[in-house]
Amino acid sequence: MSTGPRLRLPGERKDGAQPDLHAEHQILNMGPSHPATHGTVKFLIELDGESIVDLDVQVGYVHRGFEKECESRSWYQCIPYTDRLNYNSAILCNLGFCMAVEKLLEIETPERCQWLRVLAGEISRLGDHLTRCGASCLELQAMTPFLYGIEARELVWDLQEMLCGARVTTNYVRIGGVKHDLPEGFAAAAGDLLAKVRSLLRDFDAVVTRNRIFVDRLKDTGVLSKEDCIRHAVTGPVLRAAGVPLDLRKDEPYLVYDQLDFDVPVGTVGDNYDRYLVCVEEMQQSLRIVEQCVDRLGALGPGPVDVDDPRVRWPAKGRVFEGMEELIQQFKSVTEGPKVPAGEGYLAIESANGELGFYLVSDGSQRPVKVRCRPPSFLNLQPLPLMVRGAMLADLIPTFDFLNMIGGECDR
Amino acid sequence: MAVRVVTVNRVAKLTWVERLYLPMILKGLWVTSRHFFRNLWGFATGRSEAFVVQYPEERVDFADAFRGMPVLVARGDGLPRCVACGLCEFACPTDCIRIVPGELPDDAVERTPRSFTIDMARCMFCGLCEESCPEEAIVMSREVEIATFTRDAMLYEKEHLLVPEALLERRLGFLRAEYGRERAPAAPRDGA
Amino acid sequence: MDDCASPLLRRLLDTHGSALHATHARLGDATAIVKPPALLEVMGFLRDEPGLEFDMLLDLTAVDHLGEEPRFEMVYHLYSLARNHRLRIKARLPESEPVVASLTGLWASADWMEREVFDLYGIRFEGHPDLRRILLDESFEGHPLRKDHPKAARRPPVEPRQA
Ligand code: SF4
Ligand code: SF4
Numbered sequence: 001m002s003t004g005p006r007l008r009l010p011g012e013r014k015d016g017a018q019p020d021l022h023a024e025h026q027i028l029n030m031g032p033s034h035p036a037t038h039g040t041v042k043f044l045i046e047l048d049g050e051s052i053v054d055l056d057v058q059v060g061y062v063h064r065g066f067e068k069e070c071e072s073r074s075w076y077q078c079i080p081y082t083d084r085l086n087y088n089s090a091i092l093c094n095l096g097f098c099m100a101v102e103k104l105l106e107i108e109t110p111e112r113c114q115w116l117r118v119l120a121g122e123i124s125r126l127g128d129h130l131t132r133c134g135a136s137c138l139e140l141q142a143m144t145p146f147l148y149g150i151e152a153r154e155l156v157w158d159l160q161e162m163l164c165g166a167r168v169t170t171n172y173v174r175i176g177g178v179k180h181d182l183p184e185g186f187a188a189a190a191g192d193l194l195a196k197v198r199s200l201l202r203d204f205d206a207v208v209t210r211n212r213i214f215v216d217r218l219k220d221t222g223v224l225s226k227e228d229c230i231r232h233a234v235t236g237p238v239l240r241a242a243g244v245p246l247d248l249r250k251d252e253p254y255l256v257y258d259q260l261d262f263d264v265p266v267g268t269v270g271d272n273y274d275r276y277l278v279c280v281e282e283m284q285q286s287l288r289i290v291e292q293c294v295d296r297l298g299a300l301g302p303g304p305v306d307v308d309d310p311r312v313r314w315p316a317k318g319r320v321f322e323g324m325e326e327l328i329q330q331f332k333s334v335t336e337g338p339k340v341p342a343g344e345g346y347l348a349i350e351s352a353n354g355e356l357g358f359y360l361v362s363d364g365s366q367r368p369v370k371v372r373c374r375p376p377s378f379l380n381l382q383p384l385p386l387m388v389r390g391a392m393l394a395d396l397i398p399t400f401d402f403l404n405m406i407g408g409e410c411d412r
Numbered sequence: 413m414a415v416r417v418v419t420v421n422r423v424a425k426l427t428w429v430e431r432l433y434l435p436m437i438l439k440g441l442w443v444t445s446r447h448f449f450r451n452l453w454g455f456a457t458g459r460s461e462a463f464v465v466q467y468p469e470e471r472v473d474f475a476d477a478f479r480g481m482p483v484l485v486a487r488g489d490g491l492p493r494c495v496a497c498g499l500c501e502f503a504c505p506t507d508c509i510r511i512v513p514g515e516l517p518d519d520a521v522e523r524t525p526r527s528f529t530i531d532m533a534r535c536m537f538c539g540l541c542e543e544s545c546p547e548e549a550i551v552m553s554r555e556v557e558i559a560t561f562t563r564d565a566m567l568y569e570k571e572h573l574l575v576p577e578a579l580l581e582r583r584l585g586f587l588r589a590e591y592g593r594e595r596a597p598a599a600p601r602d603g604a
Numbered sequence: 605m606d607d608c609a610s611p612l613l614r615r616l617l618d619t620h621g622s623a624l625h626a627t628h629a630r631l632g633d634a635t636a637i638v639k640p641p642a643l644l645e646v647m648g649f650l651r652d653e654p655g656l657e658f659d660m661l662l663d664l665t666a667v668d669h670l671g672e673e674p675r676f677e678m679v680y681h682l683y684s685l686a687r688n689h690r691l692r693i694k695a696r697l698p699e700s701e702p703v704v705a706s707l708t709g710l711w712a713s714a715d716w717m718e719r720e721v722f723d724l725y726g727i728r729f730e731g732h733p734d735l736r737r738i739l740l741d742e743s744f745e746g747h748p749l750r751k752d753h754p755k756a757a758r759r760p761p762v763e764p765r766q767a
């Protein structure tokens with residue numbers, strides 16, 4: 001958020017030389033709440049006419065001290081805070097954090113729980129991509145596809161609500177389990193809603209994918225080559241659009257992703273159009289995964305979704321009401337919180353934006369020493385100046401949109 | 413399973429029809445008008461499939477699992493079921509619950525909250541209070557319309573929070589269905 | 605304790621044994637604790653050596669162990685896209701002089717993450733091209749992720765800018 005040495009007075013050159021009369025560069029402030037920057041971020045743009053000479057990205061407007069806050073909370077209480085990292089795919093943030101804690105505790109969750117987590121995570125990814133594609137269309141002045149995208153997202157969030165009890169701040173995954181099992185009628189509702197989402201995606205596709213205005217604005221804008229992506233540790237759809245098939249769900253399969261059938265879409269050029277196509281294809285793959293999960297959960301039949309580990313899971317409620325022992329256990333669990341063995345661990349999952357990692361340090365007490373979230377948005381945003389230098393000002397908008405910078409996650 | 417990588421089908425060159433603008437505009441209009449006429453038909457026949465809800469005349473029905481504002485469950489005699497044990501206070505990540513315990517000499521439970529305050533401006537509807545309560549005394553209601561003109565009005569006292577059990581049937585039923593949940597034996601993680 | 609279970613660590617110990625304090629592979633995360641002066645060299649080796657090829661610096665952060673000396677710990681997470689393996693590198697920095705070499709010359713991704721660590725922990729990076737606060741604004745006093753920075757501290761209100 002800082003206004004540092006890069007801020008120069010209008011017309012003042014980098015080297016301090018006097019500018020030529022007709023070469024006077026203009027400084028443009030865009031943001032922090034410019035309607036076409038769909039995260040809260042500020043660009044300080046040096047313009048030569050309409051082309052971008054240089055760009056300083058200033059982030060930090062949504063910094064809420066996530067890490068500091070977690071350090072004064074019990075492990076359990078951090079979970080709702082992870083919801084607030086990426087509000088488009090909160091479950092994936094829950095999941096990343098809980099799996100990292102489970103890594104420190106060295107516990108394995110039951111099979112049904114793993115399928116539920118994959119299911120919830122993919123629903124969440126779907127919602128994230130739908131928002132990204134829809135909102136980007138809106139910022140390119142295409143209102144109708146935005147409405148289709150958001151309608152589809154709302155349908156997906158209906159499923160999320162059935163499963164988690166909330167549409168956005170889900171607070172669903174628990175250390176060593178999940179909050180709820182599948183509700184009754186979920187499979188039928190999922191079949192229904194996903195069919196609708198598919199049809200909306202078809203309409204979305206019909207309106208924009210081969211539309212000349214859309215293609216002209218996306219093609220060959222915001223190109224980021226493979227090498228630059230790797231140098232900047234860019235991950236997720238942006239990296240895949242550049243042609244690198246890195247997907248942690250395939251490369252380091254966690255949960256039950258190794259038993260699922262899905263493809264990894266990649267692009268060839270690494271421009272905005274490729275990013276759009278990769279996202280659309282990933283949504284199709286997520287739809288496939290959700291269906292496989294629903295089938296599999298049906299076939300698995302009822303079973304436990306939590307581990308029986310008194311260190312992490314609070315006792316089953318029914319028994320708390322009846323048994324003294326469980327009541328005492330409940331008091332202990334809540335007031336002390338789980339004690340995580342001393343040590344450190346890094347666990348990364350593939351979130352909708354890329355590698356979402358949690359690096360946790362514990363000293364064996366109830367509170368974390370360090371909760372570091374490796375935010376994909378933050379690192380994906382970093383090479384933005386590289387992508388738009390020399391381009392027209394208008395190209396900044398689709399480029400920024402398809403990076404899908406989420407303020408909450410970028411600034412934490 | 414082998415990694416199957418698919419390269420996205422990039423439109424290398426638009427056909428001349430597509431480059432002419434007009435046919436694509438017509439195609440777009442075809443898609444949007446289909447939605448329009450479907451919604452119009454639904455409106456005319458009273459079987460509207462339109463996605464938009466005419467709030468506040470119409471309201472959506474939340475799912476069973478829905479978490480709204482936390483409220484206190486009242487017993488038949490109007491007293492809160494809460495025994496002021498303070499667990500929810502402990503569990504709340506935002507420290508928005510304040511309880512002052514009191515005595516209830518003539519009652520079997522003996523304890524009751526003298527005052528019970530939730531700062532709804534800070535509450536994030538996470539449901540951890542409900543999860544921790546050993547008495548089924550604080551539950552997430554389906555109430556979400558809590559906007560006020562002042563911040564002070566967001567402080568909910570015991571009197572505002574008490575809701576008779578009969579009105580919370582749906583939530584309590586949902587919770588009770590999960591009470592007997594089994595647990596899987598803890599298996600040590602092999603390898604990593 | 606030296607754990608040689610990981611071939612990566614074995615390799616590092618063989619070539620740069622004197623630059624390392626310790627290695628371990630607890631919980632499956634291969635970790636090497638490097639002496640700060642040798643950091644740049646070890647990192648350069650890890651990036652360029654065939655067979656290691658750590659082409660991505662995925663994460664960079666710091667931990668404050670208040671009360672211990674050296675107090676700060678830099679933590680780097682490396683990933684090799686070509687070989688699909690990971691490595692964690694750590695380096696301890698003293699409280700009196702929390703300075704470490706910047707890795708911006710090796711990986712461009714270090715730029716913002718080092719600025720973030722500078723912002724939140726007050727660790728300085730030698731050779732960083734543009735070390736300034738990133739998440740907080742210039743008028744902020746202190747480095748909030750240090751353990752001795754009170755959580756309840758309110759940031760000083762921003763003065764109206766003088767024309
Ligand atoms: S819902 Fe969460 S934030 Fe609100 S009172 Fe309960 S525990 Fe606290
Ligand atoms: S946990 Fe339940 S019984 Fe205990 S104080 Fe809170 S509401 Fe009352």
